Structure formats: structure tokens, C-alpha cells
Amino acid sequence: MSNSAVEITLLGRTYSIACPQGREDALRAVADNVEAQLNTLKARTNNLSREELAIMAALNIGNELFEEKQKNKQYMAQMDERISLLQLTLENSLIERSHKDD
Numbered sequence: 001m002s003n004s005a006v007e008i009t010l011l012g013r014t015y016s017i018a019c020p021q022g023r024e025d026a027l028r029a030v031a032d033n034v035e036a037q038l039n040t041l042k043a044r045t046n047n048l049s050r051e052e053l054a055i056m057a058a059l060n061i062g063n064e065l066f067e068e069k070q071k072n073k074q075y076m077a078q079m080d081e082r083i084s085l086l087q088l089t090l091e092n093s094l095i096e097r098s099h100k101d102d
Contacts, residue, residue: 011038011050037061 003018008031019027037057041048048056 010035011042011053034061 002021004021004024005016006019006024006027007014007016008028009015010031017027034057037060038053041053041056041060
């Protein structure tokens with residue numbers, strides 16, 4: 001898969017980013033999210049440098065990702081538990097049925 005250049009703007013600066021073809025819309029969506037984070041932080045704290053804003057935004061986005069991964073782990077554990085319960089229920093039903101057929 002080849003790459004194409006996508007231009008994004010963050011805090012008034014335009015960057016040309018290499019992006020796999022077909023993923024341009026995803027990159028733009030991510031850039032929009034980062035821009036929103038940066039603008040929110042900038043509005044709340046006017047005295048931060050670009051670098052400090054970028055670090056704070058990265059930490060906020062990293063925290064969101066961590067929380068989503070935790071939710072995903074909990075969901076997967078719940079699904080594993082439900083699947084196990086379903087398997088046990090099916091096995092018990094098959095055993096009961098085989099005893100009735102005897």
C-alpha cells in the first residue's frame with residue numbers, strides 16, 4: 001500500500017503528513033480531535049507554550065485511550081463469562097436430553 005501526503009492544521013500551523021492510501025479521512029478525523037483538544041487547552045490556559053499544549057493534549061488523549069482499553073477489557077471479560085455460561089447451559093441441556101433418550 002502506498003502513502004499519500006495529507007495536510008492537516010494544528011494551532012494555525014499546517015503539516016504535511018504521510019498517510020496510507022484509504023486512511024486519509026481517519027487521519028483528518030484524528031487531527032480534528034487533536035485540534036479540538038489543543039484549542040480547549042489553549043482557551044483554559046493562555047500561558048502554555050505550543051510544546052506544553054501538545055504534551056497536555058497527548059496526555060488527555062492517552063488517558064482517553066487508556067480508559068477505552070479498560071472498558072474493552074471489562075467488556076471482553078463479561079463476554080467470556082457469558083459465553084462460558086452459555087456453553088455450560090448447552091452442555092447441560094444436551095446431557096439431560098441424552099438421558100431422556102435412554
